[in-house]
Amino acid sequence: MKRLKKLHDVGVALIAILATNATPLWATHVEAAQIGNRDTRVTIRFGSSAPQVTQLSSTSITGWTGNDATTLIDHITIDGKDRPLHWHFNRTASRLRGDAMDAVYENDVPKLRLTWSxxxxxxxxxxxxxxxxQNLTGRTITLPLQDSFRFRWHVPASRSLQQLWIDKGAGEAPPVGTHLVDVGEGYRWLGTSSTYAxxxxxxPREIIPYMLVRSPGDDATDGWYVGMEFSGRVAMxxxxxxxxxxGGAGLNPEPGPFETRLLSGExxxxxxxxxxxxHGSVDDAGNALRRWVREVLNDPRHVADPHYPLLVNNSWGSGMAVDAAQAHxxxxxxxxxGFEMFHLDAGWxxxxxDWVPDPRKFPQGLVTIADDAHRHGLKFGLWIDxxxxxxxxxxxSMSVLHAATRDWLVTDPPPGWKPGEFKGITIDIGxxxxxxxxxxxxxxxxxxDHLDMLEHDGYVVAQGCDRADHPHATCDPKLVHHYEDEGFRWADGPNSTDVSYHAARAYYDIYRTLKKAHPDLLxxxxxxxxxxxxxxxxxxxxYFSIVDSYDPLSNRQAFYDASHVLPSAMLETYVKQWPTPRIENFRTMLRSGMMGWFTLMLDTTRWTSAQRDDxxxxxxxxKSTLRPLIRNADLYHVGPRPDGxxxxxxxxxxxxxxxxxxxxxxxxxxKEISHRFVLKGLQPLRRYRLHxxxxxxxxxxETGDALSRTGVVVRLPVPESSELVMLSTVHD
Ligand SMILES: [Zn+2]
Structure with missing residues (x-):
């Protein structure tokens, strides 16, 4: 096991009980175990009827303790009848090794197996x-909601705590975006995320499904966080x-009651x-999480590519009017x-x-456009809904007029329905x-079409569906709320979370299969x-489009928020035409989209020669300086959230x-023509050149110490302007 070896090599296998790969752990009758890495350890107790996390800690803190949080579902339904469950620990079937733990609990009648990993x-x-x-009953069963994780920490009432969470950018950057609030007596918070905010x-806005609880203070404070690796309807x-x-984290029970159907064996x-x-500041927590996302979740092929994130020129500046001549x-x-990708947006x-090139706009098809881009040393990306x-x-085509596929739609269209220019009715890929x-x-x-990049837009993962013959749970059609919003038809009902659960899983399958066949595809x-x-x-x-407004302020606000939890290289901001009477404004427009993944969407042929040079x-x-930092460096929010x-x-x-x-x-x-930025993340004794x-x-x-205490003053008399202050180490 490669990762286990790596852990052992550096002597950080923080495991209380070590077992080899194939050995059932609980030959030794242990009742508790630890699993963890250098930053995080959990202590787990194997109760006879349920497992529990009794402590969350790190090497530097004793952490968060509790003992009565985990709840396993207590019944299922078969043929409309509730059947109570009595889980018991199966020691022999359970496994523990250096980097993984599977505790198995079973219910005898009806026969179910639960693996808590x-x-x-x-x-x-x-x-x-x-x-x-796992359904081992031989019949179809219905499950109620099983939360992903629950916690119940004992914290002295006198201890100050605060919570951080981040809103999604969605259509317009949210008014607050980054929330850091006190958690006092009687505090209650709910955050939700779905496939489409x-x-x-x-x-309240939808959140990026993550939250951090910590002691207040800038540095050296303890905290913990939980996040969810899921695009369906979830709640925290x-x-x-x-x-x-x-509290807890899991699928969103609302609107409920939630149920999901399992066929035999499923x-x-x-x-x-x-x-x-x-342990540390909010940015320290963010830096640790961003590194982990890059290492564990991101595609290693792109993370290793020094050209990721690419510089992209996108056709949406001309909207739907794009054609072959303009693409050329x-x-x-x-x-x-000096761009690296040409991205053909909607309109093709x-x-x-009917995802076939419009013959009036692209008479030779798209492959000639892709090949044209490749001949010019560019990658080729394509939009599709x-x-x-x-x-x-x-x-x-995928059409509401085809009887054979009509049932795939999340709902029937009303009489006389017509699609928008680039939005229609969603199909349920579950x-x-x-x-x-x-x-x-x-x-x-x-x-x-020789694509290097595929962009999915619109609404791809259903979170509501009124069909009765799909794998998700069904509901009384009278309880389904049909409406139109953002150009889509929606069908929200009590089964919405289960619809999104199936569709999100299908979405992951589709994209993993596609990546397997095309490993270089973005x-x-x-x-x-x-x-x-x-x-x-x-x-x-x-990478993500993080906000659907493209002016400099929206881009900087959305970046400020999302960069607390996701790698900068993934955070794409589109840069649109914006009034730039002075070259300083023009530069600011570009740079407001250059802290992460930069995609331009305006007509560069209209630029003045000064703008082109700039x-x-x-x-x-x-390419030379910013991208290597965006790819690998730690990020610090050294100013307030942008307010324009x-x-x-x-x-x-x-x-x-x-x-x-x-x-x-x-x-x-x-009036405010200068500002002092106190810098972070520097080594106190090191001397830095600021250019x-x-x-x-x-x-x-200046020394790192001075820059962290008194900072650096930047003076820019022109409103809507910017500066890049480059830091390098002075070697004596
Ligand atoms: Zn459906």
Whole structure:
């Protein structure tokens, strides 16, 4: 076992009871065990009727203790009748090795097997936890909701605590975005995430499914976090009462009652949660998590590629009007400016569900566009809304008019229904024939059109469906709420969470299969922009559109938020046309999208020669200096969340090389012409050279200690301007 060996090599197998791979652990009658890595350990007690996490700790803290949190489901339903369950520990079937633990509990009649698993997939960061329930009854059964994880820590009522959570960017960057609030007596919090965030004014936003609880303070404080690797409808809860802090994470029970159906032999698997202990600042916790996501969840092939994240020029600046001539012009200009991918957005196809090039716009098809891009040294990416049905008469299309596939739709369209320009009615890919069709369709597009990148947009993973013959649970049709929002037809009902559970799993299968066949393929998760940002899609996709507004402020706000928990390289901001009377404004527009994955979507052929020169320099600096930091360095939020008026800033520091950068942004307030940024992550005794890329000040040399105490002053008299302050180590 490779990872176990790695752990042993460095002497950090923090396992209380060691067993070889194949040995049943509990020959020794142990009642508790620890599993963990350098950052996180959990202590587990194997109760006779349920397992429990009794402590979450790290090497530096004693941690969080409790003992009565885990609840296993206590009944199932067979033929409409409730059958109580009495779980008992099967010691012989359970396993423990250095990096993995499976505790098996069984119910004799009806026969069920539950495997309660923990995994350590890296030396640092969180551990993963999953529960699998297998139906061994020989009949179809119905399960109630099994939470992924529950906690009940005993915390003195006098201890101050705070909670951090992050909103998704969705259509417009949220008003708060990054929440850090006190957790006092009587505190109650609920965070939800789904396959498609549709925020309504004044209501809580969907979260990136993650939360951190910590002691207040800038540094050296203890905390822990939990996140969910799932794109379906999930919920996380926290409440505090007396000396108890409790809550959980799992599929969203609302709207309920939740149930899921298992055929004989099938298994229900809870969405995987990750659980970690932290010590330090909010940014320290974020840096540890980002490193773990890169190491464990991301595609290692792209993480290792020095060109990831790529510089992209996208056609959406012209909207649906794009055609072959324009694509060719964009390819020529993209190559001349230093871009690395040409991304053809919506507008290329015949119609929604009819994913064939429009012959009036692309008479030679798309493969000639792809080959044109490749000849110019660019990769080629393509937009598609692959889960949307339209009303095409073409036999191979996904259309509401085809009787054979009509049942795949999440709901029937109303009479006279017509699709939008690029949105239709969602098909439920949790239905196996629909899933097979999508698999074939994306394979055809990637193969035939020589794609290097596939972007999925629109709404791909159903979270509501009124069909009675799909694998998900069904519900009374009278309880299904049908409506239109964001151009889609929705069918929300009591079974919505189970619909999303099946569809999300199908989505992962489709993309894993596609990646296997095309290992170099990049997958962009757009989903109407910023609406499907989670750790489940982070494990199959390579980057996210994090917000669907593209002005500099929205881009910086969404980046500020999401960069607390996800690797910067994955965080894509689209940069659109914006008023840039001065070259400083133009540069700020570009840089506001250059802290992570940069995608431009405006007509570069209209740029003045000064703008062209400037853009070429920005792209050059991105490749030579910024990208290596975005890929690997630690990130610190050294300014307040951007508000467009005052100053904001982001700092990257690569501790190994002693290099870094401060992105300094000055908002619209013309009076505050300078700002002091206190830097973080520097070594106190090391001396750093600060080079102001635009020449707003002369180079200075300071110790890390001075920069962490008094900081660096950036002076920018022009409103809506910016500076890149490059940090390098001075070697004496
Ligand atoms: Zn369905």
């Amino acid at each position: 923990w995994r350590t997939r890296a030396m640092h960061g969180p551990l993963e936890h999953t529960i699998r329930i 549709h925020p309504r004014k004044g209501e 809860r926290v409440q505090r009462r007396g000396d108890v802090l409790e 298994s229900f698997v809870t969405p995987t949660v990750f659980l970690g202990a932290t 012009r964009m390819i020529i200009d993209s190559a001349a400016l 196809f015949r119609g929604v569900g 692959w889960a949307q049905a339209g009303n095409s008469m073409q036999p191979a 239905q196996s024939d629909a899933k097979a069709w999508v698999s074939k369709e994306v394979e055809r597009l990637v193969h035939d 997958l962009e998760i757009c989903n109407d922009g910023g609406r499907m940002v989670d750790f489940g899609s982070a494990a199959v996709g390579d 853009a070429m320099e920005e792209l050059r600096v991105y 008026k005052g100053w904001d800033g982001t700092e990257y520091v690569d501790a190994a090389s002693g290099t870094g950068v401060l992105y300094a942004f000055h908002g619209s307030n013309g 102001f890329h635009d020449g707003s000040a002369a180079d200075v040399v």
